[in-house]
Amino acid sequence: MSTDPYRDFRQAVDQPEEKIDLGRAALTIALTDYPNLDVLDYLARIDRLAVEVTSHLDSDADIYRSMAALNYVLFKQHAFHGNRDDYFDPKNSFLNEVIERKTGIPITLSVLYMEVGRRAGLRLDGVGFPGHFLVKSVGNGEEIAIDPFNGGEIKSREDIDTMLFKLHGGKVKFHSDFLASSTKKDILKRMLANLKAIYINGNDLVKSLSVLDRLLILDPASAEDARDRGVVYLRLECYAQAREDFETYLRLRPNAEDAMLVREQLVRLAKEGTRIH
Numbered sequence: 001m002s003t004d005p006y007r008d009f010r011q012a013v014d015q016p017e018e019k020i021d022l023g024r025a026a027l028t029i030a031l032t033d034y035p036n037l038d039v040l041d042y043l044a045r046i047d048r049l050a051v052e053v054t055s056h057l058d059s060d061a062d063i064y065r066s067m068a069a070l071n072y073v074l075f076k077q078h079a080f081h082g083n084r085d086d087y088f089d090p091k092n093s094f095l096n097e098v099i100e101r102k103t104g105i106p107i108t109l110s111v112l113y114m115e116v117g118r119r120a121g122l123r124l125d126g127v128g129f130p131g132h133f134l135v136k137s138v139g140n141g142e143e144i145a146i147d148p149f150n151g152g153e154i155k156s157r158e159d160i161d162t163m164l165f166k167l168h169g170g171k172v173k174f175h176s177d178f179l180a181s182s183t184k185k186d187i188l189k190r191m192l193a194n195l196k197a198i199y200i201n202g203n204d205l206v207k208s209l210s211v212l213d214r215l216l217i218l219d220p221a222s223a224e225d226a227r228d229r230g231v232v233y234l235r236l237e238c239y240a241q242a243r244e245d246f247e248t249y250l251r252l253r254p255n256a257e258d259a260m261l262v263r264e265q266l267v268r269l270a271k272e273g274t275r276i277h
Contacts, residue, residue: 005032007209008039010217013185019020020184023095023115026108029191042096046112049073050119063122063137063144070117071152078102080109081150092208093195104151107191113148125181127180128190129160131167136179145179185218190254192218196228208232223252227262234265243269 004010010026023046027039056069072132074080083092083103091097098104098112107126110133114124117135127134127145132153137144145155155163166173182190192215199208212229216222246262246269253259 006213006217009214013188013218017183017185021113022184022187025188026095026111026185026191029188029195029214030096032207033090033094036098042099045099046115047119049078049116050063052077053116053120057120063139066117066120066122067137067144067146067152067154070113070120070122073150074113074116075151080104080112080148081151082106082109088198090195090198093191093198105133105194106147107187107194109148110135111187111191113146113152126184127179128182128186128266129178130164130172132163133187133190134179136181138181143179189215189218191204200228200232205232205236209236223249223256224250227258230262234269239269239272 013020013026014043014124014183023043024039027042031037031039052073054065055071056072057066061069065236080098080102081177083089083105086092087105091101092103092105092243095108095110095111098108113135114126114170117124121141124135124146125138127136132147132149135146137146145160147153147233153159160179161174163176164172181210192211196208196211196215199211201265206259209229209232212225212232215225216229219225226245227249230242230249233239233242243266249256250259250262250266256262
């Protein structure tokens, strides 16, 4: 029996981009919180949603009719919706909970939208728009921005500008890169980054550590995550692990703005010895 608590997540993401099953990988994020989670059952639920979508489509359905069918099944028949009442509930970041409760945040609803749409024959990409994850259709030579958090609304360029202004108060100017396609690993990183912020802000060190471990599985060269995990280890009095992460951070970012502070912390850790808990 494997002693790796991240075995399923590691297996899901440790392969080329085109072979990553986004739905499966997103579900494995929840395994620490839901150790008895039946990943295959939730994948089967996504399959069934896709079957419902295709039942509303003719063989010659264009992208707009396909999106209309997808929106009808998800947002009308099954009443999936954005969770505005408790946006920072960590359950919004777990795909299994989104499927159970039919509510979530932009990125998890987008993952569900993409995975159901892909099974129904739509070509959809994630879009890491700053502050509000979106989806886009990329078929037939045109790109259509879609907002699953708001019932699958199609976003015009004017809508995008308005949303950007509301999110950032006019301090961020539109750039075409904001609508670039995200890789599957980038989507998973963003899901985990949301959980990281929630747990760190809530002072939940153990769950913060679990999320940071996954982030570093996805990107072992992430200096920021190595530093942040070092901070969590330090607060947990795991001094040897903290020292290792701080040393990794300095190796990756020797000229970082906080490099001097991290070096000073390493000096203090050296005085603590190698006490490990």
